[in-house]
Amino acid sequence: MAKGQRLDPKELTTKSNRLVINMTLMILGSVALGLALGYWILPQQIVSHLDTVTTTALYLLLFGIGIDLGRQKEVWVRLWYMGWQVLLLPALIATGSLAGAAVSGLLLGLPFNESTAIGAGFGWYSLSGILIAEIYNVETGALAFITNVARELLTFILVPLVARYIGRFSAVAPGGATTMDTTLPVVTKATGTDMAVIAFISGSVLSTLVPILVPFLIKLKT
Amino acid sequence: MAPVLIAVALGILVGHFNLLPHNRKITERFTTLCLFVMLLAMGAQLGANEKLLADLGSLGWQALVLAFGSIVGSVLLVRLAESHIAKQLQKSREEGK
Numbered sequence: 001m002a003k004g005q006r007l008d009p010k011e012l013t014t015k016s017n018r019l020v021i022n023m024t025l026m027i028l029g030s031v032a033l034g035l036a037l038g039y040w041i042l043p044q045q046i047v048s049h050l051d052t053v054t055t056t057a058l059y060l061l062l063f064g065i066g067i068d069l070g071r072q073k074e075v076w077v078r079l080w081y082m083g084w085q086v087l088l089l090p091a092l093i094a095t096g097s098l099a100g101a102a103v104s105g106l107l108l109g110l111p112f113n114e115s116t117a118i119g120a121g122f123g124w125y126s127l128s129g130i131l132i133a134e135i136y137n138v139e140t141g142a143l144a145f146i147t148n149v150a151r152e153l154l155t156f157i158l159v160p161l162v163a164r165y166i167g168r169f170s171a172v173a174p175g176g177a178t179t180m181d182t183t184l185p186v187v188t189k190a191t192g193t194d195m196a197v198i199a200f201i202s203g204s205v206l207s208t209l210v211p212i213l214v215p216f217l218i219k220l221k222t
Numbered sequence: 223m224a225p226v227l228i229a230v231a232l233g234i235l236v237g238h239f240n241l242l243p244h245n246r247k248i249t250e251r252f253t254t255l256c257l258f259v260m261l262l263a264m265g266a267q268l269g270a271n272e273k274l275l276a277d278l279g280s281l282g283w284q285a286l287v288l289a290f291g292s293i294v295g296s297v298l299l300v301r302l303a304e305s306h307i308a309k310q311l312q313k314s315r316e317e318g319k
Binding site for chain 2: 026027030031032033034035036037038039040042044047050051053054057058059060061062063064065066067068069070071072073082083085086088089092093094095096097098099100101103104105107108110115118119122126129130131133135138139141142143146147148149150151154155158162166167168169170172173174176198211212215
């Protein structure tokens, strides 16, 4: 999920849709540019200092994300009005994602801490990839990044099918944390506008869990 | 792990109590800038890592399996509780009226 622009579900018009898509393209573009720079241009002395750059930028970014979360009082007010039962949906999505990732990891021969931490990205690829690259190693971080990009892309394809053949609430599940911005339009289109608030809350709760669960799970001893 | 949580927690405190009472756009731009700097640097680290580049094909395959697995797991669990969630929401809506 791009997470650059925070959008209100009501504002999710075609215009902000385009913004989100631009953001996604810019994110993928800057990783591609970085790849090219690292491969062809930058000398090794500079590359060895990049770690300091990513670390500093990561903590500043986390601080900024925290400010955003702290300011989002409307979400918590809405949650209060809808009753705490609304939390059941993101809790199930989180548990199911982790279980699914753990089983997939078993099939692929990945250790439990890696597969579950990657699954705990819930589609927020920029944050989960960087967190794991920073705390654990770059290879697993790259896998987390690609996995969560894939989750977002698969969500766009699968949500209409899930909404139609499986269920309305089930259609909120594939998007994970992304149902608060990038994939919210797809979810509401497939399930109806009354699901917008539920999907938005579910995405917000899952987004809040990412910076907590990913570092916790990757540190688990296997 | 602790520094990550501390950074987020500090941010939440600052955001919640409006300790930096400025335009929201500024934090947004600031985080976007940090994000791009970080992605560029991370991309460069990956690009300079030849072993990783050689593994990119198998990484893609693993990523698809993991992403699909997480989606299937989450959909399955929510499907099991679908009618329960619908009923509860209906109830809380009626109580709200």
